[in-house]
Amino acid sequence: MESNILMFVFHIFLFFQLRPSNAQDLIRAVYYDCSEQHNINVSEINSSLFTHLINGFAAVNSTTYQLSLLSSEKCFSIFTDTVKQKSPSVITLLSIGNRNGYHSTLVSMISNAFYRKSFIDSSIQIARLYGFQGLDFFWRYPTQTSEYSIPGENNFTGVNAALYDPAGVENTDYGIREWINAGLSANKLVLLLPFYGNEWTLLNSKDNSIGAPAAGLANTTGNEFLTYKEIKDEIERRGPNVQVIYNETYVTNYFTIGTSWINFDDVEAIRAKVSYAKKKGLLGYVAWEVSFDDNWVLSEAAASKKLCFTHCNL
């Protein structure tokens, strides 16, 4: 919860200077992670669906505090030129952070003026060298945790990225309202859209609602999370018996296969979240991660001008 709120802050300042020229338009950002195994190639990204592409993740060296691209230099170096071939107006940002064990390095870097200078100078230099138009600081603070409800840690099915939760505070709307109440302008906030879900093992396959008793992480894939593409492939493989439910109270989708309970954001949830961002006057959204999408379905739903405000029947 806390970590999500802080993540918003870092995105805020970086996006501030990079508003779309038409004030009516939302920023439509997405991450591309050069280190992901299942990535689509940079050349396959449909840049026209986004205003900003955020390329991660550069590292901070723990002795010099300079930015380093480690083994992914090739991927970073071709990124901006490649994505601009499809959409010359798309803005690219170089993202720093999101690595295990980085917390202590980043804490010492921000606590010391010399380390900060080393970090700042080298970040600007590398970003300019490879044509990035801005920087994104991806620092989940104080922990690496990013989900509201995690199969390995809870004994009841919960929502990965609930927009609302009538029973508690682990939801995006609560976090956004807290920021706004604390004095932050709504138009400095971007909403994170997850292009992934997670999977739980139910204790009883018939008791399969949100909040049903569960025994943690499910075993179908062995992954803690599933990409939207993996989820759609699984639905297709299982055939018409799979019924995907949209729950408007939480703004999320889920389905059950035997004792597996899979929770994710489908088109309805994504549309409802983007219309929420518009209604609240937020700066826009940022999706994680572009290669998790299935044939651009979620990216197109988010970018669509035709958003629903209450019922999201397709």
Ligand SMILES: *[C@@H]1O[C@H](CO)[C@@H](O)[C@H](O)[C@H]1NC(C)=O
């Ligand atoms: C990406 O490009 C490389 C080199 O052109 C190719 O070998 C690889 O199969 C491509 N990967 C995907 C997922 O298309």
Ligand SMILES: *[C@@H]1O[C@H](CO)[C@@H](O)[C@H](O)[C@H]1NC(C)=O
């Ligand atoms: C990219 O997105 C645009 C806008 O939705 C769409 O017209 C186009 O077909 C997409 N391209 C690919 C290769 O999917």
Ligand SMILES: *[C@@H]1O[C@H](CO)[C@@H](O)[C@H](O)[C@H]1NC(C)=O
């Ligand atoms: C950090 O920088 C030092 C000095 O340039 C270098 O020896 C070391 O290999 C770097 N560490 C990593 C993880 O790249």
Ligand SMILES: *[C@@H]1O[C@H](CO)[C@@H](O)[C@H](O)[C@H]1NC(C)=O
């Ligand atoms: C979940 O249930 C298991 C088995 O009953 C128990 O060991 C564990 O402590 C529970 N975890 C939580 C977070 O309640």
Ligand SMILES: *[C@@H]1O[C@H](CO)[C@@H](O)[C@H](O)[C@H]1NC(C)=O
């Ligand atoms: C969403 O799920 C909760 C928990 O099961 C339930 O109480 C609520 O009625 C559901 N909302 C809708 C619109 O079905």
Ligand SMILES: *[C@@H]1O[C@H](CO)[C@@H](O)[C@H](O)[C@H]1NC(C)=O
């Ligand atoms: C996980 O999957 C394996 C192989 O399908 C199976 O043998 C095992 O019982 C499963 N474990 C749980 C906890 O479901």
